[in-house]
Amino acid sequence: MSAAKNINITLKIWRQKNAKTKGGIETYKLDNVSTASSFLEMLDQLNEQLVNDRKEPVAFDHDCREGICGSCSLYINGRAHGPDIGITTCQLHMRMFNDGDTIFVEPWRSKAFPVIKDLVVDRTAFDRIQQAGGFVSVNTSGNTIDANSLPVPKDDADKAFMAAACIGCGACVASCKNGSAMLFVGAKVSQYALLPQGKVEATERVLNMVRQMDEEGFGNCTNTGACEIECPKGISLENIARMNREYLKASL
Amino acid sequence: MKLDSKIPEGPVAHKWTNHKNHLKLVAPNNRPKIDIIVVGTGLAGASAAASFGEMGYNVSAFCFQDSPRRAHSIAAQGGINAAKNYQNDGDSVYRLFYDTIKGGDYRAREANVHRLAEVSGSIIDQCVAQGVPFAREYGGMLDNRSFGGTQVQRTFYAAGQTGQQLLLGAYSALSRQIGLGRVKMYNRHEMLDLVKVDGKARGIIARNLITGELERHSAHAVIIASGGYGNVYFLSTNAMGSNVTAGWKIHKQGALFANPCYVQIHPTCIPVHGTNQSKLTLMSESLRNSGRIWVPKKKEDAEAIRSGSLLPTQIAEEDRDYYLERKYPSYGNLAPRDISSRAAKEVCDEGRGIESNDTNEGVYLDFSFEILNKGKQAAFAKGNHNPSVDEIKALGKQWLKEKYGNLFTMYQKITDENPYETPMKIYPAVHYTMGGVWVDYNLMSTIPGCFVAGEANFSDHGANRLGASALMQGLADGYFVLPYTVSNYLADEIRTGRISTDLPEFAEAESNVKSQIDKFLNNNGSKTVDHFHKRLGLIMWNKVGMGRNEQGLKQAISEIAQLKEEFYSDVFVPGSADELNPELEKALRVADFIELGQLMAMDALQRNESCGGHFREEYQDAEGETLRDDVNFKFVGAWEYKGSDISKAELHKEELKYEEIKIAARNYK
Amino acid sequence: MAKSALLKSSIGKKYWMALTGLFLCLFLVGHLAGNLQLLMPNSQLQFNQYALFMTSNPAVKILSYLTYISILFHAIDGILLTIQNKKARPVAYAKSNPSANSSFASRNMAVLGTLVLVFLATHMTNFWAKMHFDKSMPLMTQTIEAAPGMKSEYYVGRSVGQYYQVDQVKLPGDKEAEAGTPPKQLEVKNGTDVYNVQANVKVGELYKDLHKITFDFFKSKNKLFGVIPNEGLLFTIFYVLSMLVLAYHLWHGFQSAFQTLGLNSPKWTPTIKFLGKAFAVLVPLLFAIIPLYIHFTK
Structure with a gap:
């Protein structure tokens, strides 16, 4: 354990008033940042300083601050969710940085994720992909079959869970050089493809979700694997392969 | 005001079935003529909105997050209880009912809790049918584990991300309805007031958080499923955005707020x-x-x-x-x-x-x-x-x-x-709030047409919630209670027709919201919103936290009243109203937290006993254990708003009746 | 819906990239096997026979058309995908650290592919086009000692033991026989056919000398564009570098194709990745040895 200490840093942050205006990088000095702070707490500190200076604070998305809601979405020093792996931005801590560091903070960059303000982007494209087919068409009813009447092999259930662990943060899109959303879509398609409940609508699901994905303007997968490395939940590329299989099956 | 819990007559095991059988219905051809607003898209909100959509109502759903999938239900780790008895260890609806009542330190309604236990099995069936990947055993059957306060294995789970998986299940059902056009989703919208027409809930004023525009939305029923108020302590396990505003606004419009002092501090x-x-x-x-x-x-x-x-x-x-x-x-x-x-x-x-x-x-x-x-x-x-x-x-x-x-x-x-x-x-640390908006058996608040579900209501956990019960309650309310009880209410609305947002009540509500926003933006104070929020949190944690006493609570009440004045005179909110302005959002939320904090302290002060999450240091036994007072405090304390001076709020009591379970001291020694 | 999806959708385009790519990998193996004959001593006849076979056999023809189509499709599809991918990120990052999460090859497939295409164009101009269209394509000859002390050059006919003395065969470009010399008995028509001039009857067929072209190419001492000396060395370096580019392209492309076609499992993927890397190293390496061998030996 290294004892927490205070460091001074320089921040280069993308500022953009709204979707219509042009943005640019602004430089801020921030002193006395505890290395025990999380990255977002450091931004809180910056915002407190800005507000006290009568300046507009930096807008960024965040909510649960424990790595599960998928709100936080910063591109830090050239990497989605920053230099650590297997974590979201809110789980990144300042002990990953050194005194005197310059840190770039940018929003996710994707045609399908337009900037709303500063570091906040619009990720509703993901919602629309989900709406196109990311569900099992079962109505609410107290009379669905008993949960245990359809056994699911443990291996399939585990794989489905690992795919379903996706938090929809968009780091895959942000880190992909092509701005491709295939890890996100692949994970959702896989979750349902692996479970008997999802098989009934498998054909329409994968076709509709991929169609929506393409319409949103995401790029194509070139299998660089960047998404898998930067995914805070470690979603595997196997899910993209499975989607490709499902899509082929559905198309033929 | 006379509190009518509308608990049906008859033995507790038959109340819900009998009640359901006699509730009024809305015919399928009439449902498209009826609008429902759902505020919040956590387990309760998303499941309710999806269910209403499936039934054919016109639904508008609101969440302040950028997507309904981010509601804080997603952070629940452990699991969800259901009386399936898959492990053959003697579980039953009755046992789940009993454990929950006992776990709540005999401060919850029997009828509500029994209904919760009854529908618990259907929740698991429904979620599995939706493709929720629960943990399974090698035989392909669902796995269970045990949680605190029980002697059976009834907790279903998905690794340490059960809340996430259940929420994504509800989100998928909601997404399906959005895709079919039956639910209109309003992301990044925050409800800032309830609109009442002729005493009934008829709509809301919501702020589009991106454009800052104040929008009027009308409906025949409004469902509040906006979660708990743990962030009144500033530091909690809640998400940063979790807030009490929706619940507090309806409280100010006449909905009673029950048991605000019951807070779960997770060890x-x-x-x-x-x-x-x-x-x-x-x-x-x-x-x-x-x-x-x-x-x-x-x-x-x-x-x-x-x-x-x-x-x-x-x-x-x-x-x-x-x-x-x-x-x-x-x-x-x-x-x-x-x-x-x-x-x-x-x-x-x-x-x-x-x-x-x-x-x-x-x-x-x-x-x-x-x-x-x-x-x-x-x-x-x-x-x-x-x-x-x-x-x-x-x-x-x-x-x-x-x-x-x-x-x-x-x-x-x-x-x-x-x-x-x-x-x-x-x-x-502060984790969950058992208290919330008072609702009757139908989950309707004291405002007709305004229903409250999930953590936002007070109904099922008494003074302490057992692990793996919050997810159960959220989904029970949304999937299996509200669709029946809201329809019953709406059966009388089929002739109402669309409600115009041009009514003077909407204009007035909107102008009230606008003036509050303008006041903050023009205040030109010297301190940030967080400054006040942190101070409120310290008062709450030190004096209305794990241990409470009369003196501390009295101090808290006056300190919070003082803080409120300071807040309104000295808070600085930068930016403007017509843009994404997180500081403004926080200011509006903290304003409500401050008032709620004061009410919590008042509630803790009036409850001269210790029970569950509410520990009054004056009321403990020789070994430092909670000392409940069933003679004087076996009631739900529901507060009525009486103007901006919170100390004028009026307490109403709903006596709790235990017909099925013999009330006893909780003993874990 | 389903049919157009296979052509137009993002995943559909990727299938075609993968399928054509893998087919071209097969082509590489075949091409390499043939070219490696250049490394064998006295391979002239064998190689030219092989070259003839490759340009005339109907089955090979079908395969070669498939190869042309694959190259075109792979290139065009790749360009389309790249354009879409560029559009997907209209604003670039101010700071980017891509090496933290992906390999150089995987990120630069389009550039590498373009370079391979440029190489392919020059390569085909230099050999394939000559073989197919060049009217002055040299024909294979052999020095034969017909009688002791009497060495002379003969064209090698396709039938066993069939030779035509070079100075008795008239080539299409040759001037009319000068007065006084006897007219040549034989004449080459249609590139490789040997005709009896008087009877106008085809008497045999010759081989195009691709072997010679190849050797001359890499050993050429001519000035490139009339300026840079020793163009054979430059060609050799260019070919070796191009093979390096191809190696990078394959390093990612081989296993990527399997992923695109949906073949990814913990059981098979390590093997596929290993094979892909072995392929990416071995095939271009062997290709590269050929010009090096030709340039630096003999």
């Missing part, structure tokens, strides 16, 4: 590390299966640890105080949440806390015994009957890693300490 969270800290992180209750909780016996050892001159591993066995094992030998480290939390506070108050922060508050959760224990088992299982200590430790750590690897990693990321080598530091 195992990572302690506060500094003044810039924004949020507390939970370490799953399941860790208490393997860890032993202790502090040094001697104050000077604790001081040495805090100063860094002594390591916990250097404290001899006989100098450690395993206080939970000492005080509660039969439950030991698995004592219920409220009891474990209070015990931690007690030892820290004695000066034996081990965290080197401002408050010295922290205790150890030590896995070294489990490492030796499981390591030895693993060695024997491998045929090594004479393992060395190093071999044992290596195997033991391996076992821990397989079981809790993700939690240990999370802990290490946050604290930079290796919990395999040194004990975890933990301390209780």
Whole structure:
């Protein structure tokens, strides 16, 4: 354990008033940042300083601050969710940085994720992909079959869970050089493809979700694997392969 | 005002069935003529909105997050209870009902809790049908584990992400309805007031958080499912955006607010590390299966640890105080949440806390015994009957890693300490609020047409919630209660026709919201919103937290009233109203938290007893356990808003009747 | 819907990239096997026979058309995908650290592919086009000692033991026989056919000498563009570098194709990745050895 200490840093942050205006990088000095702070707490500190200076604070998305809601979405020093792996931005801590560091903070960059303000982007494209087919068409009813009447092999259930662990943060899109959303879509398609409940609508699901994905303007997968490395939940590329299989099956 | 809980007559096991059979219906051809607003898209909100959409109503759903999938239900770790008895260990609807009532320290409604237990099985069926990937056994059947306060295995789970999986299930159902055009989704919208017409809930004023535009939305019924109010403490395990605003606005419009003082403080969270800290992180209750909780016996050892001159591993066995094992030998480290939390506070108050922060508050959760224990088992299982200590430790750590690897990693990321080598530091933190908007058996508040579901209402957990029950309640309300009870209400609305948003009531509500926003933006104070929020949090934590007393509560009430004045005169909110303005959003929320905080203190003050999460230091037995007063306080305390001076709020009592369960003292010793 | 999806959708385009790519990998193996004959001593006849076979066999023809189509499709599809991918990120990052999460090859497939295409164009101009269209393509000859002390050059006919003395065969470009010398009895028509001039009857067929072209190419001492000396060395370096580019392209492309076609499993993927890398190293390496061998030996 290294004892927490205070460091001074320089921040280069993308500022953009709204979707219509042009943005640019602004430089801020921030002193006395505890290395025990999380990255977002450091931004809180910056915002407190800005507000006290009568300046507009930096807008960024965040909510649960424990790595599960998928709100936080910063591109830090050239990497989605920053230099650590297997974590979201809110789980990144300042002990990953050194005194005197310059840190770039940018929003996710994707045609399908337009900037709303500063570091906040619009990720509703993901919602629309989900709406196109990311569900099992079962109505609410107290009379669905008993949960245990359809056994699911443990291996399939585990794989489905690992795919379903996706938090929809968009780091895959942000880190992909092509701005491709295939890890996100692949994970959702896989979750349902692996479970008997999802098989009934498998054909329409994968076709509709991929169609929506393409319409949103995401790029194509070139299998660089960047998404898998930067995914805070470690979603595997196997899910993209499975989607490709499902899509082929559905198309033929 | 006379509180009518509308609990149906008859034996508790038949109340819900009989009630459902006599509720009014809305014919399919009439449903498209009826609008429903759902505020919040967590488990309760998303499941309700999806269900209404499936039924054919016109639904508008609102969430302040950028997507309905981000509601804070997603952070629930442990699991969801259901009386399926898949493990053949004698579980039943009755047992779940009984455990929940007892766990709630006999401060919940029997009829509501029984209904919850009745529908619990259907929740699991529904979720599995939706493709929720619950953990399974090798035979392909669903796996269960056990949680605090029960003697059966009835908790269904998906690794440590059960809330996430259930929410994504509800989100998928909601997404389907959005895709079909039956639900209109309003992301990044915050409800800022309820609109009443002729006494009925008829719509809301919502702010588009991107454009800042104030929008009027009308409906025949409004469902509030906006979650709990734990963030009144500033630091909690809640999400940063979790707030009480929707619930508080309807309270101000006439909905009673019940049992605000019932707050669950979760015993195992990572302690506060500094003044810039924004949020507390939970370490799953399941860790208490393997860890032993202790502090040094001697104050000077604790001081040495805090100063860094002594390591916990250097404290001899006989100098450690395993206080939970000492005080509660039969439950030991698995004592219920409220009891474990209070015990931690007690030892820290004695000066034996081990965290080197401002408050010295922290205790150890030590896995070294489990490492030796499981390591030895693993060695024997491998045929090594004479393992060395190093071999044992290596195997033991391996076992821990397989079981809790993700939690240990999370802990290490946050604290930079290796919990395999040194004990975890933990301390209780605000986690869940049992109190909430008062609702009747149909989940309708005292405002006709305004329903409240999930953590936002007060209904099912009494004074303390058992683990794995929050998810159950959220989905029960949304999938299996509201579709019936809201339809019953709407049956009388089929002739109403669309409600115009041009009505003067809408204009007035909008102008009230606008003037509040303008007031903040033009205030030109000198302090940030967070400054006030943190001060409120400190008052709440110190005086309306784990231990409360008359003097402290009285101080809290006046301090909060004072803080409120200061807040309105000195808060500075930058930016403008017509853009994304997070500081403005926070200001509007904190304004409501301040008022709620005062009410919580008042509620805690009037409740001259200790029960569940509410511990009044004056009311404890010789061993420091809660002392309930069933003669004078066996009621739901529901507060009526009486103007901006919160101290004028009026208490109404709903007497709790126990017909099925014999009320008794809770004993976990 | 389903049919157009296979052509137009992002995943559909990727299938075609993968399928054509893998087919081209097969082509590489075949091409390499043939070219490696250049490394064998006295391979002239064998190689030219092989070259003839490759340009005339109908089955090979079908395969070669498939190869042309694959190259075109792979290139065009790749360009389309790249354009879409560029559009997907209209604003670039101010700071980017891509090497933290992906390999150089995987990120630069389009550039590498373009370079391979440029190489392919020059390569085909230099050999394939000559072989197919060049009217002055040399024909294979052999020095034969017909009688002791009487060495002379003969064209090698396709039938066993069939030779035509070079100075008795008239080539299409040759001037009319000068007065006084006897007219040549034989004449080459249609590139490789040997005709009896008087009877106008085809008497045999010759081989195009691709072997010679190849050797001359890499050993050429001519000035490139009339300026840079020793163009054979430059060609050799260019070919070796191009093979390096191809190696990078294959390093990612081989296993990527399997992923695109949905073949990714913990059981098979390590093997596929290993094979892909072995392929990416071996095939271009062997290709590169050929010009090096030709340039630096003999």
